[in-house]
Amino acid sequence: MNSKRIRGSKNIFHLILLFTFLIILWLFPDAFRANRSIMWYFSAIVISIIFMIRYRSITKNDIIVAIILGEICTIADPFVGITTMFAYVGGQSVFRNSANKIVLIKGGNKKNIATTALLIVVVGVFLGIINLFLANMEMEITPGFGLEFVLKALKAGISEEIIFRFLLFAVCVHVTKDKILSKFENILCYGIMILPHVLIHFTVFNIDVVSAIILFLLFGLPFALLQRKHDLSTAMGSHFLVDIIRFCVYRA
16 A cells, blocks of 8 residues: 555645746747747657657557658647657657557547547537637637648648657657556646647737636547547547638638
């Protein structure tokens, strides 16, 4: 019993330490006038390389999927595309033999595929409509459609889910040594999967607490839950729909 408590305390300490590190990583660019995006993406690449070396469980299929997903993002932003490739392989390195894994697609039967498609449409459209109402307070409706909107939405849906949630949960699994997570540890993990992506939209000097809470609860949490409870594809697909709906209505 004591050994379990000690192990649980260590896991909580490690997760809190990770959470603190991510906050510092957010604060660092403002303190030293560094490029915020480059800091996040460079850190993701370094972490991914460490995982590849540490776990040595990369498969040919992982590399193929990473290239496909990364290339889709590369069309809109080459650096983001490259980071996405590394982040996917790095995360898969941890999840390969993990009991706390996030899978690309849940199962291979028709029922699971249908569930994935249904969740993408229902969650994506629902959150997309909410996003329209929120954006309507600040933006003018200028409907339109273009290939650039599709590419931008694909880049956001794929890269942000992989870099800011998929990889960060892999870090959580790594620091807790793949142990069964307690309720509090799960809460910390969800916070780690959500907060960095919320904070990247703000600087220390212009953070809007209300907007941050809305992003956390209405968008970050649903996507994190989809990844943990279902699969990565569902989170990426619904995220894509949220963004493509906004782009086609507001062109921004």
